[in-house]
Amino acid sequence: MNLRRDVFQAIADPTRRAILLLVASQALTAGAIAANFDTARPTVSKHLQILTECELLEQKQNGREIYYQTNAQNMRAIADFIEPFRQMWDDRFNKLEAVMQQYKNTKA
Amino acid sequence: MSMERKTKIIAEDGKQDILITREFDLPVELLFRAHADPEILKQWMSNPYSTAKVLKFEAKKHGSYQLESADAQGNVVFRSNGVIHEFNPNDKIVRTFEMEGAAFGVQLEVYEFEQLSADTSKLTMHVIYESVAQRDQLLKLPFAQGINLAHNCLQEILNPSK
Secondary structure: OOOOOOHHHHOOOHHHHHHHHHHHHOOEEHHHHHOOOOOOHHHHHHHHHHHHHOOOEEEEEEOOEEEEEEOHHHHHHHHOOOHHHHHHHHHHHHHHHHHHHHHHHHHO | OOOOOOOEEEOOOOOOEEEEEEEEOOOHHHHHHHHHOHHHHHHHHOEOOEEEEEEEEOOOOOOEEEEEEEEOOOOEEEEEEEEEEEEEOOOEEEEEEEEOOOOOOEEEEEEEEEEOOOOOEEEEEEEEOOOHHHHHHHHHHHHHHHHOOOOOHHHHHHOOOO
């Protein structure tokens, strides 16, 4: 089963946001990513694990190396995080319109 | 029915308010009535997953209201309430809104009703939250409910149970 994680908690951490920005331009190995940070390698590994669990990063095998790349679809979901809220109000207002048009017809 | 995106949301980064606008194929009187009549209000506030109930509704200045939302099984999911500061038919409602027992604070809501033509109207909702953080948390709520109903693995990863 494919469990969805809370992507917003994933991006709450500045190091994880920096990792996403780094990987967004090119797929990188864990070692290459860690080289960009002062933090200890296991800490970077932990961040990569969380970002992978949250499906913001994907692992791609290339020869003997594992590369990390961003999951474009889920990255878009973050960029457009307001869309579900908008959709909720749109559904509600569509219903309001339908209810009132029916109301108008019964009164006519 | 048109499938175009009629409801627009403006939520600027780092601000503690949002603007919701929507145009309706309804005369302004009917748009306002939908917000003033509890029997009608509960109809459009309900959806297949949640049923709205109006517990109290005093549509007047200094009045107050309380709503309840129940799931498909009839369990109460949350109650909300607020006070009404301004209630001008076909023109404006100013009220507060608070989800009871939730950590989202109290929001101030300004509804402006505008006649566009004899059969069309526009609603502008200006919602002001207590803080930027509370606004962002509330905006994410429908998203979080949608994809993350049962699982919050991060908590487990970050704080493994001992």
